[in-house]
Amino acid sequence: MTAIDPTAHLTAEQIEELGHELDAIRDEVIAGRGEKDAAYIRRVISAQRKLELVSRGVLLFSVFPPAWLLGTAGLSVAKIMDNMEIGHNVLHGQWDWMRDPKIHSTTWEWDHVSPADQWKHSHNELHHTYTNVIGKDNDLGYGIMRVDEDQEWHPFHLGQPLWNFINACFFEYGIAAYDLELGENLHRRRRKNPEFRARAKAVGRKIRKQVLKDYVIHPLLSGPSFLTTLAATFTANLVRNLWSHSVIMCGHFPEGVQVFERRSIEGETRGQWYLRQMMGSANISGSRAMHFMTGNLSHQIEHHLFPDLPSNRYAEVAVKVRALFEKYELEYVTGPLPKQVFSAWRKVFRLSLPNKKPEVKTPDRERELVAA
Amino acid sequence: MTSAALRSRAWKVLEMVTTPLLPSDYLDLVSPLRAGADLRGRIEAVHPETDDAATVVIRPGRGWRGHTAGQYVRIGVDVDGVRLWRAYSITSPTHRQDGRVTITVKAIPDGKVSNHLVRRARPGTLIQLDQATGDFVLPQAKPAKVLYLTAGSGITPVMGMLRDIEFDDVVMVHCAPRPQDVIFRDELHDLVADKKMRLVEVHTDTDGMLDIARLDELVPDWAERETWACGPAGLLDAAEEHWSEHGVQERLHTERFRPGIVVAADGCGGGEVTFRATGKTVAADGATPLLDVGEEAGVLMPSGCRMGICFGCVTPLKAGAVRDLRTGEITEAEPGVLIQTCVSAAAGPCDIER
Numbered sequence: 047m048t049a050i051d052p053t054a055h056l057t058a059e060q061i062e063e064l065g066h067e068l069d070a071i072r073d074e075v076i077a078g079r080g081e082k083d084a085a086y087i088r089r090v091i092s093a094q095r096k097l098e099l100v101s102r103g104v105l106l107f108s109v110f111p112p113a114w115l116l117g118t119a120g121l122s123v124a125k126i127m128d129n130m131e132i133g134h135n136v137l138h139g140q141w142d143w144m145r146d147p148k149i150h151s152t153t154w155e156w157d158h159v160s161p162a163d164q165w166k167h168s169h170n171e172l173h174h175t176y177t178n179v180i181g182k183d184n185d186l187g188y189g190i191m192r193v194d195e196d197q198e199w200h201p202f203h204l205g206q207p208l209w210n211f212i213n214a215c216f217f218e219y220g221i222a223a224y225d226l227e228l229g230e231n232l233h234r235r236r237r238k239n240p241e242f243r244a245r246a247k248a249v250g251r252k253i254r255k256q257v258l259k260d261y262v263i264h265p266l267l268s269g270p271s272f273l274t275t276l277a278a279t280f281t282a283n284l285v286r287n288l289w290s291h292s293v294i295m296c297g298h299f300p301e302g303v304q305v306f307e308r309r310s311i312e313g314e315t316r317g318q319w320y321l322r323q324m325m326g327s328a329n330i331s332g333s334r335a336m337h338f339m340t341g342n343l344s345h346q347i348e349h350h351l352f353p354d355l356p357s358n359r360y361a362e363v364a365v366k367v368r369a370l371f372e373k374y375e376l377e378y379v380t381g382p383l384p385k386q387v388f389s390a391w392r393k394v395f396r397l398s399l400p401n402k403k404p405e406v407k408t409p410d411r412e413r414e415l416v417a418a
Numbered sequence: 419m420t421s422a423a424l425r426s427r428a429w430k431v432l433e434m435v436t437t438p439l440l441p442s443d444y445l446d447l448v449s450p451l452r453a454g455a456d457l458r459g460r461i462e463a464v465h466p467e468t469d470d471a472a473t474v475v476i477r478p479g480r481g482w483r484g485h486t487a488g489q490y491v492r493i494g495v496d497v498d499g500v501r502l503w504r505a506y507s508i509t510s511p512t513h514r515q516d517g518r519v520t521i522t523v524k525a526i527p528d529g530k531v532s533n534h535l536v537r538r539a540r541p542g543t544l545i546q547l548d549q550a551t552g553d554f555v556l557p558q559a560k561p562a563k564v565l566y567l568t569a570g571s572g573i574t575p576v577m578g579m580l581r582d583i584e585f586d587d588v589v590m591v592h593c594a595p596r597p598q599d600v601i602f603r604d605e606l607h608d609l610v611a612d613k614k615m616r617l618v619e620v621h622t623d624t625d626g627m628l629d630i631a632r633l634d635e636l637v638p639d640w641a642e643r644e645t646w647a648c649g650p651a652g653l654l655d656a657a658e659e660h661w662s663e664h665g666v667q668e669r670l671h672t673e674r675f676r677p678g679i680v681v682a683a684d685g686c687g688g689g690e691v692t693f694r695a696t697g698k699t700v701a702a703d704g705a706t707p708l709l710d711v712g713e714e715a716g717v718l719m720p721s722g723c724r725m726g727i728c729f730g731c732v733t734p735l736k737a738g739a740v741r742d743l744r745t746g747e748i749t750e751a752e753p754g755v756l757i758q759t760c761v762s763a764a765a766g767p768c769d770i771e772r
Contacts, residue, residue, distance in 0.1 A: 079499060081498055081499045083499055084496060085499075095447055096447065142717075143499075143500060143716055144496070144501060145502070150718050153718070157438060255434070256437070259434055259435055259436075264435060
C-alpha cells in the first residue's frame with residue numbers, strides 16, 4: 047500500500063505464472079519428504095529434551111556460579127528450540143505427514159503460556175491467511191503499535207517503543223493475551239461470553255503450570271540453590287522472550303516490507319496471495335546455526351509461502367524462491383539479524399509520531415535489491 | 419503413606435516438572451521398551467524365507483501380554499518417514515524361550531509396508547505394536563483330526579499353530595505358485611519326515627488353482643476334520659460354500675487377509691468429508707475408504723488391518739452417511755455411531771471426529 051506499488055510491473059498472467067512456479071516448488075518438496083526429514087525432527091526433539099534435562103539438572107547446583115551460567119545458557123537454548131524450531135513448526139502441521147501421534151499439530155503442546163490450540167487459531171488461521179492486511183492481521187503491531195505509515199496514529203502510540211520493549215521481555219504473555227484477543231474482549235465488555243471465559247480459563251491453567259514448574263517446583267528441588275535456580279529460570283524465560291520477539295519482529299516489520307489494504311485482497315487469486323506473502327515478509331541472513339535458532343523463521347518469506355513444509359527444507363527452497371524474485375524483478379528483503387532488528391526498532395520509534403500520508407517511498411538502505 | 423501412594427505423589431511432582439510434556443516423554447528417550455511405555459518392539463533380525471517373504475524377529479516391550487497361536491498383531495512401521503499400520507499373523511510359538519515374537523511377511527506388489535519389511539527393514543529399528551488379537555485360534559479341547567487348508571501367505575497363522583501344538587492326526591493342503599514359493603518349506607518337510615503330519619503341496623503354476631472338489635481325492639476324510647483355512651478370498655469363499663453344502667460348516671474356521679469388496683470401483687456417492695478435530699474438508703469419491711482420504715489429507719487417522727476386522731480404526735461419525743465397501747450398506751450419523759474408516763466410503767457429505 048505504498049505510493050508506488052512494487053508489483054505494478056507484473057501483469058495478471060505473470061502473477062498466475064509465478065503462482066504456478068511456486069506450486070511446483072512446493073510439490074517437489076512434498077514428493078521428496080521422507081525418512082531423512084523424519085530423522086531430522088526426531089533428532090532435534092531428542093536433543094532438545096536432553097539439553098533441557100541436563101540443564102535443569104545442572105541448575106540443581108546453581109548456587110555455584112559456573113553451574114548457574116551453564117544451566118541458564120542450556121535452559122535458554124532448550125526453551126528457544128522448544129518454541130522455535132520445534133513448537134512453532136510442529137503446530138503449523140509441518141510434520142503431520144509422518145502420522146506420528148507424538149509429533150502432530152493436533153496433539154503437541156509447548157513450553158509457552160499460550161495453549162497450543164489458541165495460538166494455532168490466531169497464528170495459523172488469521173495471521174497466515176491475512177498476512178499484513180491492515181485491520182485483518184493483528185500481527186501488524188500486535189494491536190499496540192503502528193508499524194506502517196498507513197495505520198492510523200493515536201496518542202497511545204507515543205509510548206510504543208516502551209510498549210514494544212515490555213512486550214519483548216514478557217513476550218509469551220503478550221502472545222497469550224493476543225491469542226485471547228484480550229484487549230478487544232475486555233474492551234467490548236464481552237467478559238461474560240462463555241466461550242471467552244473458557245479460553246481465558248485454559249490460559250490461566252497453562253500459566254499456572256508453567257509458573258509452578260519454573261518458579262516453584264524446580265527451585266524447590268534445588269534446595270539450597272532455590273534462589274539462584276529461580277533467577278536462572280527467570281533469566282532463561284527472559285532470554286527466550288527477547289530472542290523470539292526479535293526474530294519475529296524481523297519477519298514483517300523491517301523497512302521494505304509491504305502492507306495491504308483490506309479491499310485489496312477481495313477476490314484474491316492464488317498467485318496474488320503468493321505475491322502478498324512475498325512482499326509482506328522479510329528474511330534474516332546468517333549461518334546455519336542462526337537459521338536453526340530462529341526455528342528457520344529466518345526464512346520468513348519461504349515460510350509464509352509454504353507454512354506447512356518441513357522447516358529443514360526452507361534453506362533449499364529459499365534458493366529457488368530467490369531466483370523467482372529475481373526473475374520477476376521483485377525485492378527480496380533480507381539482512382543480518384542486528385541490521386533487521388535495528389530497522390524494525392527504528393520503525394517503531396519513527397511511527398510513534400504521526401506522519402503525513404506518504405507520497406513516495408524511497409528505497410531504504412536496508413533493502414537488498416536482488417534484481418540489481 | 420503406602421509406597422504406592424508415595425510413588426504416585428512423586429510421579430505427580432515429576433509431571434509438574436516436565437509439563438507440558440510427560441515424564442514418559444523423557445523416559446522414552448532412554449528406554450522405549452520399558453514397562454508402562456506405549457507398546458513398542460525392536461526388530462532384532464530379518465531372515466529371508468523365499469524371494470519375496472521374510473521373517474521379522476521382534477523383541478516386544480515389557481507390556482507385551484503374549485499371544486495365542488493363530489492370532490495376529492498390528493504393527494506401526496515408519497516407511498519413508500510415514501507411520502503405517504498393518505496386521506500380520508504371528509508365526510512364532512507361544513512358548514518361545516527368549517520372549518521374542520516373529521511375523522512372516524510376504525511382499526505384495528505395491529505393498530508399502532510388506533516391501534519395506536521384506537527388503538529394507540534393519541535390525542535395531544523401533545516399531546509400534548499392539549497386543550495380539552484375533553479369533554482364528556485353536557480350541558481348548560484337542561480335536562482328534564485336523565486339516566490346515568492354506569494358500570500363499572495364508573500359511574503364516576497356521577505356521578504359528580503348527581509350531582505351538584502337536585496333534586495326533588494332521589493334514590495340510592497348501593497352495594503356492596511354485597515349490598520355491600512355499601514359505602517354511604524346509605520346516606514343513608521336516609515335520610513330514612518326523613511323521614508329525616501329512617502334506618499336500620499344490621503348485622498352482624503347473625497344477626492350476628485348487629478345485630475345492632478335489633479335496634475328496636486329496637484328503638478323503640476332510641469332512642471329519644476340524645479345519646483351519648487361510649488364503650485368498652476365492653479359496654475361502656469356495657471352502658465356505660463346500661463345507662456348508664456338506665453340512666459341516668461348524669468345523670471350518672477361516673481367516674481373511676483382504677476384505678471382500680462389493681461396491682464397484684466407480685462407486686456411486688462420494689462427497690465432501692470434514693475432519694472435525696483437524697478442521698480439514700476434502701472431496702472424496704464413493705469408492706475410496708475414508709481412512710485413505712484422511713491419511714492423504716494429513717489427518718491423524720488410527721488404522722490397523724485395513725480390511726475391516728480389527729476395529730483399530732473406528733471413529734465417530736458426526737454427520738452425513740457412509741457406505742460399507744464390503745456390503746454396500748449405508749450407515750447414517752447418529753450420536754454414538756462409530757464407523758470403520760478402512761472399509762467405509764463417503765455416501766454424500768459427511769463429518770467425522772478426527
